[in-house]
Amino acid sequence: MAEQHREISVAEFFEKNRHLLGFSNPQKAIITCIKEAVDNALDACEEENILPEIHVTIDEVGDEKLRWQVKDNAVGIDKDVIPNIFGKLLYGSKFHKLQQSRGQQGIGISAAGLYAQLTTGNPVKIYSKKKGNEDTHMFKVRIDTQENEPEIIEDRIVDDYEFEHGTSIEMDVEAKYTRGHHSVKNYLKHTAIMNPYARIVLTEPDGNTIEFPRVSKDLPPQPKEIKPHPHGVELGVLMRMIRNTDSRTIKSFMQNEFTRVGRTSADDIIEKTELSGKERPSTLEKDQMETLLEAMQSTNLQNPPTNCLSPIGEDLLERGLKKELNPEFVASVTRKPSVYRGNPYQIEAAIAYGGDIKNEGTYNVLRYANKVPLLYKKSSCATTKAIRDTDWSRYGLSESGERPQGPVYILIHMASVWVPFTSEGKEAIANYPEIVKEMKLAVQDVGRKMKRHISQKRKEKVRRKKRKKLNAYGQILAPSLARLAGSDEQQIQENLTEMLHDEYGEPEDA
Amino acid sequence: MAEQHREISVAEFFEKNRHLLGFSNPQKAIITCIKEAVDNALDACEEENILPEIHVTIDEVGDEKLRWQVKDNAVGIDKDVIPNIFGKLLYGSKFHKLQQSRGQQGIGISAAGLYAQLTTGNPVKIYSKKKGNEDTHMFKVRIDTQENEPEIIEDRIVDDYEFEHGTSIEMDVEAKYTRGHHSVKNYLKHTAIMNPYARIVLTEPDGNTIEFPRVSKDLPPQPKEIKPHPHGVELGVLMRMIRNTDSRTIKSFMQNEFTRVGRTSADDIIEKTELSGKERPSTLEKDQMETLLEAMQSTNLQNPPTNCLSPIGEDLLERGLKKELNPEFVASVTRKPSVYRGNPYQIEAAIAYGGDIKNEGTYNVLRYANKVPLLYKKSSCATTKAIRDTDWSRYGLSESGERPQGPVYILIHMASVWVPFTSEGKEAIANYPEIVKEMKLAVQDVGRKMKRHISQKRKEKVRRKKRKKLNAYGQILAPSLARLAGSDEQQIQENLTEMLHDEYGEPEDA
Incomplete structure (x- = not known):
């Protein structure tokens, strides 16, 4: 038995389980690749306060074979870490930080590289130029795969690749x-929609170019790293933490390694x-340690700081x-930050109703996690549970099988220092009850606003109908009234119009 | 930037993403623990042709703290690999084998250990006694966690632990x-239900004991390991494979390292x-190599052998x-083996209808992967897609929102050398279209059998009703007919009964 047991590298594991990473079929594979590269590019730009300018180019190079390239204007990657970033799964700078970012696991882009070499045998090609007059490295x-370690096939300085600074990635x-x-x-x-300060240009395989222009030059404030609460x-x-700490006393350990523990609260904890x-x-x-933990958890402390988060804002x-949608009505909410398992997070929701939005039977949804769109696994996503658990008939929409119906888009965004995804492919948010609850409160908030709009609209419709009817009756009645009252028919018409005006506002064609 | 990048150990990753492993809440955590231990115990017994006898004991040891123990009668674990099996994620004997087994990833039981130490700080306790008169090791x-390496806290031979041979695991x-x-x-x-040759005894925290007795002494034939196709x-x-092979020529490489490639087919491939x-x-x-791969894939070869699979059988x-259900009707099918991405697999389905099964609005489902029940994530499981994509009105059931309705249990089992789960927690089968298709064919097959039963039952009902009515009419008509025809009333009654008998069978109370 013993000789058959052996270590499995994480790269081998994901090679066999590629569907966990979003590579279950050729159509999805290209979206996953672009997603991982664009997420990294946006993170890299924001970290350096650079307005993102991202070029995505996709070419056909064979039957069901695509070559893609994503090029950004961030500050490039230090050449010493390039091999690990692209040639090793579970390697990165964001995993251990309590700070909102798109990437978190250190899996995404190397997983794309793994998929590339599995399916086409070709290595990943990276160009990187640091800010300042440095060389471009290729x-x-x-x-x-068996060792989960990078193999460098080529490493040289090139002078025929044009860019000011940034990173460009290419895979087959x-x-x-x-x-x-x-x-x-x-x-x-x-x-x-979620990153209005970015300019993104897509060149499709047929040469067609689509630009998503920058609509705001305001970069969001950079989220700050915090310590655990x-x-x-x-x-x-x-x-x-106790084993690894450099602090000399248990009191200083608490003050140094946790957020919201000052001298007084450290004393409060120790006293217990x-x-x-x-x-x-x-x-x-x-x-x-068990007693210490109990004491820490039963002591009143300020909530964790929330500048580690970067919501998009109402x-x-x-x-x-x-x-994007040109609706007749839109509402939004950014909830105040909350905490699950010590991780600060914040839910935003918005709703767009009517106008150019067609009623296609069911509702439309826009799901986001740390500003990254989620296109797949809708049915297992916490956002879907929050929407289905909400009684939409209270907010002016009809329902069919727990789904709201109508000309409506519902947007939910979770901004967090750690998003609990349902798989490494980061396609859906896991159903933690506290998160679902926050999401429900958010959609109910925008739901109420929409309800007011819909009620208003319905009232308006009824009012108009009444006005029209009374007006019509008036025209029929006026001559008879004039005869009965012996007064002037035109005067009666005018009085009637005035009364209608007072009661029901301007006539329709006013 | 560079200094912030670092390697993330797979244990750290899963500590933060415990919901991927089935540890998202306290209720689920205990089920996941027992599942991982029982799966391993069943695998260990079957590998050695031992009729499994498994004791599961759960005790309360604090507020929301349970101590559980799973003890089997397999041949024990070699003491050299015990630390790695329980103290290292991604370590095992089944990952690289093309052979059906419950465990496959080398994650499950060490993940339970990770969860135990995270939540209670206590190590895993293992007793193991090899078959033959060896010592019991504890x-x-x-x-x-940071290194994903085991730390041995204690390692000694004990003489106060009673068992003939096997393994016992204990965690808080x-x-x-x-x-x-x-x-x-x-x-x-x-x-x-799926492992009728096992005896399992559960002792609940209140001391209550539940036995799942052995109902068959026939162990299934042991699946054989195969080479890739x-x-x-x-x-x-x-x-x-080419880089790692010991074969001296490319032809012998193909014959040695693949299944279904003999001398002739190797020549056929090389010729291309x-x-x-x-x-x-x-x-x-x-x-x-690319040309060789194309040649391999375009050459007609026998399907892979299927003795690597171990379905349960109709x-x-x-x-x-x-x-378990005492239904009025039951049907089953074991489909012939099929292949996805080179992995042989086999779908089984069964349906139980009526009898003690109540109509509770929607259908009931029993989902299995390699004989392991799947209790969670129904909505993202390929089995659910197969059931929803089937038009059940053709098989005698009504439907509501794509769900069949009626007093019915539908069972689907996927037996495979590699089950593509939707997460490391192995809770649902990923929606690979070819797998969903096989599942649909399987449920349609049992659906047709059920339909015949339901039609038969409906016909029977109609027949009975007609007979009753005609009989009643007959009794009224007989005297008048007798008078009209001038014949004997009793004779007419007898003729009528005979006619009904010929047409509609024995009367109801016969």
Whole structure:
């Protein structure tokens, strides 16, 4: 038995389980590739306060074989980390940070590289030029799947590649370029709605160019990294933190390594334990750590700071929807931040109704996680649960099988330092009850606003109908009234019009 | 930037993404733990042709803290691999084998250990006794999360632990013991249906004991390991196989490392390329490998052998359903094996109708992958897609919103050398179109059988009604007929009864 057991590299694992990464079919594969590269490009630009300018180019190079390139204007990647970033799964700078970003796992772009070499045998090609007058580096990198380690095929300085600074990535993949809901174009369109400060240009395989122009020059404030909050930490993690800390006392450990623990609150916590606070962290026994954890969790502390988050905001949400959908009504809400398992997060929702939006039986949805559109796995997404759990008949929409119906788009955005996706492909948000609840509160808020609009509209319709009818009766009655009252017919007409005007406002054609 | 990048261990990754492993809440956590341990126990027994005898014991040891133990009668685990099996994610013996087994990823049981230490800080406790008069080893193992490496806390020989041979695992976890559909008991009940040769005994926290007795002493034939089939291999994998092979020529490489490639078919393949077959594999260029792959895939070859699979079989399927559900009708089908991405698999389906099964509005479903029940993520499972894509009105059931309705259980089982799960928690089967299609064909097959039963039943009902009516008319008509015809009234009654008998069978009370 023993000799058959062996370690499985994470690259081998995902090679066999590519559908977990979003590579289950050729149509989806190209969307996943572009998504991973564009997410990284947007993150890289925002980190350096650069207005993103991203060029996506896709070419056909064979039967169901596409060559894609994504080029950005960020500050390039340090050449020492390029091989690992593209040739090693689970490698990155964002995993250990409590700070909102699109990438989080260190899997996405190397997974695309894994898929490329699996299906076409070709390595990933990377151009990178740092800001300042540096050289442009060109790398070709493969993944040694059995070891999950990069293999550098080529590494040289080139002078024939044009750009000021930034990164350009190129891969050959088995894929199929399609149009419609599940398409690169639609993915970029949804991205543009949520990232109005980016300019994205897509060149399709037939040479057709589509531009998603920048509609705002305001970059969102950069989210800040925070430390863990005592209320969200678990015993196993606390034990590891205590083992690894450089702090000399358990009190300073708490002040140094957690957010919202100052001297006073550290004292408050320690008072609930048998500890003095002066113990060296490494001397704590397991049951002392358990007591410490209980004390931390039962002590009142300020909520974690929320500048680690970067929601899009109500104004930009509404502008994005108006621009893309031209509805007759739009409403939005940015909820105040909340916390799940110690991770700060914030839910935004918006609703667009009527106007150019057609009633196609069911509702339309725009799902986002950290400004990244989610196109797949709708049915297993927390957003869908929140929408289905809401009683839309209370908000002026009819329902069919738990689905709201009408000329309506519902948008939900989760901004978080850690989004719990249902798979490594980051396609849907897991159904954590506290998250679903926040989402429900958000859609109910915009639902109420829509309801007022719909009621208003219905009232208006009734009012108009009444006015029209009374007016018609008036014209018939006026002569008889005039005869009965012996007064002037025209005077009666005028009085009637005035009365209608007072009661029901301007006539329809006014 | 560079200094912030670092490697993420797979244990760190899953600690943060525990919901991917089935540890999203305390209720589910205990089911996932028991599932992983029982799956391993069943695999271990079957590998050694031992009729499984498994004891599951769950105790409360604190507020939302459970201690669980799973003890089997397999041949124990080699002590050298125990630390890695329980203290390292992605370590195992089944990942690289093309052979049906419950475990496949080398994640499950170590993930349970990860969850245990995260929530209670306690290590995993393992007892193992090999077959033959060996010592019983006791280990306590933790996971060094940052390195994904085991830490041995204790390792000694004990003489106070009673068993003949086998493995016993014990963990303390944050969890909640509940009853109902999502419960350990239900999980074991569903396991018993699919593994009728196992005896499983559950002791609940309140001391209550539930036995799932063995109903068959026939162990299924052991699945055999097979080599990859040329039609299911991809370029990246072929390139790696060529790089790693010990074969001296490309022809012997094909014969040695693939199934269904003999001398003749190897010649057929090589003929389609520019190669002679005598080249050393390591000398092949990339485009030669591409040509070779195309040749392999365009050459007619026998389908892969299917003794790598171990379906349960129509007879046992029906016996299991009859025993558990007592329906009035049951039908089953074991489809012939099929292949997706080179992986042989086989779909089985069964349907149970009426009898003790109540009509509760919607249908009931029993989902299995390699004999393991799937209790969660129904909506994202290929089985659900297959059922919803089927037009059940053709098979005698009414439908509501794509869901069949009626007093009915539908069972679907996928047996495969590699099941494509939607997450590492192995809760649902991914929607590969070819798999969904096979599942649809299977449920349609049992659907047709059910339809015949339902039609027969309806016809029978109509027949009875007619007979009753005619009989009643006859009794009224007979005297008048007798008078009109001048014949004997009793004779007419007798003739009528005879006619009804010929036309509509025995009367109801016969």
